[in-house]
Amino acid sequence: xxxxxxxxxxxxxxxxxxxxxxxxxxxxxxxxxxxxxxxxxxxxxxxxxxxxxxxxxxxxxxxxxxxxxxxxxxxxxxxxxxxxxxxxxxxxxxxxxxxxxxxxxxxxxxxxx
Amino acid sequence: xxxxxxxxxxxxxxxxxxxxxxxxxxxxxxxxxxxxxxxxxxxxxxxxxxxxxxxxxxxxxxxxxxxxxxxxxxxxxxxxxxxxxxxxxxxxxxxxxxxxxxxxxxxxxxxxxxxxxx
Numbered sequence: 001x002x003x004x005x006x007x008x009x010x011x012x013x014x015x016x017x018x019x020x021x022x023x024x025x026x027x028x029x030x031x032x033x034x035x036x037x038x039x040x041x042x043x044x045x046x047x048x049x050x051x052x053x054x055x056x057x058x059x060x061x062x063x064x065x066x067x068x069x070x071x072x073x074x075x076x077x078x079x080x081x082x083x084x085x086x087x088x089x090x091x092x093x094x095x096x097x098x099x100x101x102x103x104x105x106x107x108x109x110x111x112x113x
Numbered sequence: 114x115x116x117x118x119x120x121x122x123x124x125x126x127x128x129x130x131x132x133x134x135x136x137x138x139x140x141x142x143x144x145x146x147x148x149x150x151x152x153x154x155x156x157x158x159x160x161x162x163x164x165x166x167x168x169x170x171x172x173x174x175x176x177x178x179x180x181x182x183x184x185x186x187x188x189x190x191x192x193x194x195x196x197x198x199x200x201x202x203x204x205x206x207x208x209x210x211x212x213x214x215x216x217x218x219x220x221x222x223x224x225x226x227x228x229x230x231x
Contacts, residue, residue, distance in 0.1 A: 030216040030217075031216065031217075031218075033219060033220075035220075040225075041224065041225070042117075042203055042205075042222030042223055042224050042225055043156070043203070043205075043220070043222045044222070045219040045220065045221070048218065048219055088155065088156070090220075092216055092217045101207075101217040101220065102158075103148075103155050103156040104155055105153065105154065105155035106155055
């Protein structure tokens with residue numbers, strides 16, 4: 001079953017605007033990660049936020065984590081056409097000896113010039 | 114550093130044919146993964162290897178086998194390809210902390226293999 005679910009499935013904005021994507025998950029986690037995928041390419045890691053952190057920044061990216069609501073958001077500020085990509089959240093579930101990093105289905109972000 | 118490399122980039126198979134997808138990483142990571150990506154389905158884990166010499170099933174292992182040849186290399190084999198295995202396949206590697214309560218850290222992905230089974 002899908003651990004992380006992104007919302008919205010697709011988002012279209014103008015260059016310079018901010019883009020916000022959300023991720024909800026079901027079980028307790030060690031960390032939550034965000035990845036970007038340009039069309040036809042492999043995923044690229046953007047940022048990792050641990051369960052004891054509430055907010056993290058990296059350049060124009062801001063990630064928040066609310067473990068009480070089991071949700072995270074990714075904010076891209078001052079978007080550029082080059083930010084056009086699919087964005088995935090992935091959650092590392094706490095406990096157990098099986099694989100624990102599970103990816104959501106992604107948000108397709110289109111930034112129009 | 115090449116990171117994670119995959120071969121081939123593209124492959125077309127007929128139903129029933131077999132093939133092996135190769136993956137190698139040069140980052141000294143202990144964990145390696147094979148995923149498939151289908152439209153609207155996101156990434157689904159096929160198999161993973163938490164360390165050299167160990168492999169475990171992921172979410173969708175049926176129809177596949179894997180070999181962790183050494184710390185660097187992790188191959189995925191389709192013994193008898195089916196049209197349902199048409200997909201894009203990604204290999205990834207990462208460090209994870211090991212043990213029962215292990216934590217997985219950022220994964221590094223290869224460029225993918227586009228496989229079509231007719």
